[in-house]
Amino acid sequence: MEQWPYKSLFLCPRSVVLVGIPRKSGPGALNPVDNLKRWGYDGQINIVHPHVNEIAGLPVTRRVSELTDPVDLAIIATPRDTVPGIVRECGQKGIRAVVVTNQGFAEADSRGKELQSRMLAEAGKFGIRILGPNTLGVVNAFHRFTSSFMPHDREEVPIGLICQSGLFLVGVTQLIGGMAIVLDVGNACDVDIVDALDWLGSDERLRVIALHAEEVRGGKRFLDVAERVSRRIPVVALKTGRSYEGAKTAASHSGSMAGEDRIVGAAFRKSGIIRVDETQDQFDLVRGFVRLPPMRGPRVAMVTLSGAGGIILLDALERHGLRSAGFSPGTIDGIQSLSPDWMRLGNPIDIWPAVMKKGMRKAFGTALRDSLADANVDGVICIALALDDAEQAHLGAEEVIQEVCEDFDKPVVVWFYGSHAEEQVKKFSGQARALTVSSLESGIRVLAAMAGYEEWKTHGK
Amino acid sequence: MEQWPYKSLFLCPRSVVLVGIPRKSGPGALNPVDNLKRWGYDGQINIVHPHVNEIAGLPVTRRVSELTDPVDLAIIATPRDTVPGIVRECGQKGIRAVVVTNQGFAEADSRGKELQSRMLAEAGKFGIRILGPNTLGVVNAFHRFTSSFMPHDREEVPIGLICQSGLFLVGVTQLIGGMAIVLDVGNACDVDIVDALDWLGSDERLRVIALHAEEVRGGKRFLDVAERVSRRIPVVALKTGRSYEGAKTAASHSGSMAGEDRIVGAAFRKSGIIRVDETQDQFDLVRGFVRLPPMRGPRVAMVTLSGAGGIILLDALERHGLRSAGFSPGTIDGIQSLSPDWMRLGNPIDIWPAVMKKGMRKAFGTALRDSLADANVDGVICIALALDDAEQAHLGAEEVIQEVCEDFDKPVVVWFYGSHAEEQVKKFSGQARALTVSSLESGIRVLAAMAGYEEWKTHGK
Numbered sequence: 001m002e003q004w005p006y007k008s009l010f011l012c013p014r015s016v017v018l019v020g021i022p023r024k025s026g027p028g029a030l031n032p033v034d035n036l037k038r039w040g041y042d043g044q045i046n047i048v049h050p051h052v053n054e055i056a057g058l059p060v061t062r063r064v065s066e067l068t069d070p071v072d073l074a075i076i077a078t079p080r081d082t083v084p085g086i087v088r089e090c091g092q093k094g095i096r097a098v099v100v101t102n103q104g105f106a107e108a109d110s111r112g113k114e115l116q117s118r119m120l121a122e123a124g125k126f127g128i129r130i131l132g133p134n135t136l137g138v139v140n141a142f143h144r145f146t147s148s149f150m151p152h153d154r155e156e157v158p159i160g161l162i163c164q165s166g167l168f169l170v171g172v173t174q175l176i177g178g179m180a181i182v183l184d185v186g187n188a189c190d191v192d193i194v195d196a197l198d199w200l201g202s203d204e205r206l207r208v209i210a211l212h213a214e215e216v217r218g219g220k221r222f223l224d225v226a227e228r229v230s231r232r233i234p235v236v237a238l239k240t241g242r243s244y245e246g247a248k249t250a251a252s253h254s255g256s257m258a259g260e261d262r263i264v265g266a267a268f269r270k271s272g273i274i275r276v277d278e279t280q281d282q283f284d285l286v287r288g289f290v291r292l293p294p295m296r297g298p299r300v301a302m303v304t305l306s307g308a309g310g311i312i313l314l315d316a317l318e319r320h321g322l323r324s325a326g327f328s329p330g331t332i333d334g335i336q337s338l339s340p341d342w343m344r345l346g347n348p349i350d351i352w353p354a355v356m357k358k359g360m361r362k363a364f365g366t367a368l369r370d371s372l373a374d375a376n377v378d379g380v381i382c383i384a385l386a387l388d389d390a391e392q393a394h395l396g397a398e399e400v401i402q403e404v405c406e407d408f409d410k411p412v413v414v415w416f417y418g419s420h421a422e423e424q425v426k427k428f429s430g431q432a433r434a435l436t437v438s439s440l441e442s443g444i445r446v447l448a449a450m451a452g453y454e455e456w457k458t459h460g461k
Numbered sequence: 462m463e464q465w466p467y468k469s470l471f472l473c474p475r476s477v478v479l480v481g482i483p484r485k486s487g488p489g490a491l492n493p494v495d496n497l498k499r500w501g502y503d504g505q506i507n508i509v510h511p512h513v514n515e516i517a518g519l520p521v522t523r524r525v526s527e528l529t530d531p532v533d534l535a536i537i538a539t540p541r542d543t544v545p546g547i548v549r550e551c552g553q554k555g556i557r558a559v560v561v562t563n564q565g566f567a568e569a570d571s572r573g574k575e576l577q578s579r580m581l582a583e584a585g586k587f588g589i590r591i592l593g594p595n596t597l598g599v600v601n602a603f604h605r606f607t608s609s610f611m612p613h614d615r616e617e618v619p620i621g622l623i624c625q626s627g628l629f630l631v632g633v634t635q636l637i638g639g640m641a642i643v644l645d646v647g648n649a650c651d652v653d654i655v656d657a658l659d660w661l662g663s664d665e666r667l668r669v670i671a672l673h674a675e676e677v678r679g680g681k682r683f684l685d686v687a688e689r690v691s692r693r694i695p696v697v698a699l700k701t702g703r704s705y706e707g708a709k710t711a712a713s714h715s716g717s718m719a720g721e722d723r724i725v726g727a728a729f730r731k732s733g734i735i736r737v738d739e740t741q742d743q744f745d746l747v748r749g750f751v752r753l754p755p756m757r758g759p760r761v762a763m764v765t766l767s768g769a770g771g772i773i774l775l776d777a778l779e780r781h782g783l784r785s786a787g788f789s790p791g792t793i794d795g796i797q798s799l800s801p802d803w804m805r806l807g808n809p810i811d812i813w814p815a816v817m818k819k820g821m822r823k824a825f826g827t828a829l830r831d832s833l834a835d836a837n838v839d840g841v842i843c844i845a846l847a848l849d850d851a852e853q854a855h856l857g858a859e860e861v862i863q864e865v866c867e868d869f870d871k872p873v874v875v876w877f878y879g880s881h882a883e884e885q886v887k888k889f890s891g892q893a894r895a896l897t898v899s900s901l902e903s904g905i906r907v908l909a910a911m912a913g914y915e916e917w918k919t920h921g922k
Binding site: 027028080103104107163165167170174212214241242246249250252253254278279305309311312314319340343346348350352353385387388390391393394395416418419439440441 | 487488541565568569570572573612613614624625626627628629631632635673699703706710713714766767768770772775778779801803804805807811814846851854855856877880899901
């Protein structure tokens with residue numbers, strides 16, 4: 001099928017035609033033209049509508065067959081019965097890439113199934129590839145292009161997203177944390193997750209791919225592509241439809257056969273795909289992979305202001321397959337010398353008594369730097385205070401953490417607690433080598449996933 | 462031991478003496494007097510210090526033995542070797558409640574163990590009860606009292622907190638979401654978790670208790686008190702030291718024997734205590750129990766704008782022992798009539814096609830109201846959009862959700878997705894019967910815990 005440059009037709013179209021968009025534009029209209037204009041798409045925008053002459057200030061053509069200029073990509077959002085005919089018109093006009101937005105196809109009823117088949121048959125005659133149906137389509141922030149009728153922000157971040165639902169595009173802030181290139185494969189009647197992995201996985205601007213799949217198919221082709229992509233960048237996958245009811249419903253959502261969950265699990269493990277159990281984990285792991293240097297082993301040092309916090313971390317370490325680092329001789333001497341005599345330090349390093357004696361910066365800096373310098377430590381998690389400015393001037397560690405992290409190529413995650421955590425978290429948003437996490441356990445999950453990925457790259461398969 | 466009104470001496474002291482506080486006050490000093498003044502504590506504050514005449518504008522007495530007025534509670538933060546002697550002085554002065562703040566006792570070394578024993582021996586001679594050592598002590602926001610040297614905010618919320626670490630007081634915003642009455646039992650050398658449950662569990666102003674325990678002891682006494690409290694209000698417990706390393710470290714943090722985790726689990730189940738696995742769950746569940754009406758069974762209706770979201774919910778339902786509600790005849794007719802013909806609705810109710818046809822308010826209101834009215838539904842989870850104001854005017858459901866919830870005595874949780882979720886979440890903060898959650902899975906965990914609690918109250922033991 002690859003006689004046409006489908007990847008660039010979909011992801012970097014020089015010209016598009018929108019078929020079946022609303023007459024209105026502006027808030028509430030959910031008109032994809034608004035998004036394209038807001039994003040400054042500089043390709044040619046053609047609009048097809050049978051009844052009006054102008055939409056959002058742009059001229060309108062009556063039918064696809066009446067288009068005069070060449071078009072890379074058609075976005076079709078007309079009632080389902082009209083779609084096979086419009087796909088044929090697209091083929092006759094030389095269009096080879098089509099997004100079908102609407103619901104009501106294989107996921108809906110037998111009529112929908114039939115329409116999806118007819119649409120595919122028409123596409124097959126012309127070598128057209130179809131993305132969808134039941135999709136928001138394609139986003140490429142670098143190309144200032146989106147086919148989505150739902151509003152969303154443009155961000156040039158190194159994050160790719162492959163999904164089977166617009167939920168992840170619209171909810172990107174909650175679910176992923178950012179996205180630049182997106183393929184929502186919807187029902188995946190043609191362009192599927194393997195194509196999407198292939199296309200996004202070779203894009204040099206991406207450093208991580210988030211994957212939402214209701215169905216994983218493709219057998220060896222999936223395994224080959226997934227492994228090739230995983231060798232280059234991490235793929236963090238949320239496979240849904242794991243439960244009996246969830247799998248049944250997936251069939252009526254995207255027409256997916258969710259499949260045996262343990263087969264999916266085995267395929268992910270073999271191909272290096274990092275699986276998450278919950279949406280929040282996908283968000284956390286994507287952030288970790290984008291921001292942190294590699295975690296080259298399972299040995300974690302913990303710097304804590306609270307014994308209780310250290311114990312919570314140890315419980316989480318065990319649950320997620322990491323280990324409390326056994327420090328090399330001498331590593332702990334510096335912070336031990338700052339602590340009261342009765343304090344016997346270990347890992348977690350409880351620095352609070354040292355803080356009381358010698359101040360936050362001295363204690364935190366010593367413990368963090370010495371931990372990171374230890375060859376037996378692969379990554380560090382820190383518990384730090386976030387109080388109001390007046391107290392933070394005495395008890396804040398954010399500056400010393402940032403400073404120390406710069407000198408080491410190891411991941412550091414920081415959990416802030418206290419009345420002013422939001423402010424401290426913001427100070428870290430531009431930081432390269434330390435990542436703030438929303439809970440101690442999520443911090444451990446991030447480090448565990450990162451260690452697992454490196455382990456797979458080194459020893460897997 | 463209950464010949465003295467220990468509960469009110471600790472929780473509502475009319476007068477306190479602070480022994481061993483810093484000379485300085487203000488930011489960075491960590492002086493508990495600052496907190497008492499800021500909170501407007503209107504009991505008598507006595508300060509004992511051997512070397513200065515005034516601290517934070519208050520007069521200072523040289524020794525406890527030189528105090529002239531009666532004192533309900535002593536807060537001792539002097540070097541560990543001095544503590545047994547000061548406890549004796551307290552006893553001689555008629556003080557019967559003592560908080561020992563500092564570390565360096567049984568959790569530290571053999572000298573610390575010995576000092577803790579001597580301190581207890583002195584206390585025993587006078588009928589003194591000791592809270593700590595290794596604690597921030599007592600907080601009672603209703604009484605405008607805190608013994609904490611760490612700054613924290615005063616909130617009259619119906620939340621009690623029992624913990625073995627100041628982590629939870631200082632990090633209350635992240636870990637619990639609020640607290641009014643707190644007992645940090647620290648090493649629990651005398652006043653322990655059972656006492657704390659007993660005291661807080663009978664306070665009519667509290668509607669939920671959050672418990673952090675590194676050790677659960679007391680056998681039958683624990684079971685009896687915990688069950689009595691649980692029958693009145695939910696106790697949401699994070700038991701740490703579950704892992705091998707965590708348990709070992711608990712011994713050196715609070716001197717705790719973490720114990721066999723499955724015995725703890727059995728004790729919690731028997732006594733109705735709701736156990737959480739992670740800190741974030743404790744935060745979420747406390748909010749749920751404080752804010753929502755009871756969840757009287759396991760049957761959940763789901764109102765979603767996205768098929769994918771519904772599948773994520775179904776997966777989570779199964780994992781957490783809840784069920785997708787089977788609707789009564791007619792329940793779904795209203796929203797079905799608003800949907801396209803090809804749409805076959807079920808539970809989850811995917812209302813997006815109806816939204817496209819009839820608008821958000823009509824579709825959301827119909828699906829939510831009809832679900833809540835169904836006797837086969839025990840609680841509802843909603844997926845709602847949060848966009849900018851202009852779009853939200855068309856696609857926002859927050860008002861209709863709030864309105865409908867008022868008419869039903871069932872819990873509703875709402876997960877907002879989109880670019881402006883924070884704003885929408887804020888609009889819900891004063892809402893009685895709908896709770897916003899940070900993820901779909903956490904919403905299901907809240908409903909599952911609430912259903913489990915009602916199940917225990919009805920059928921447990």
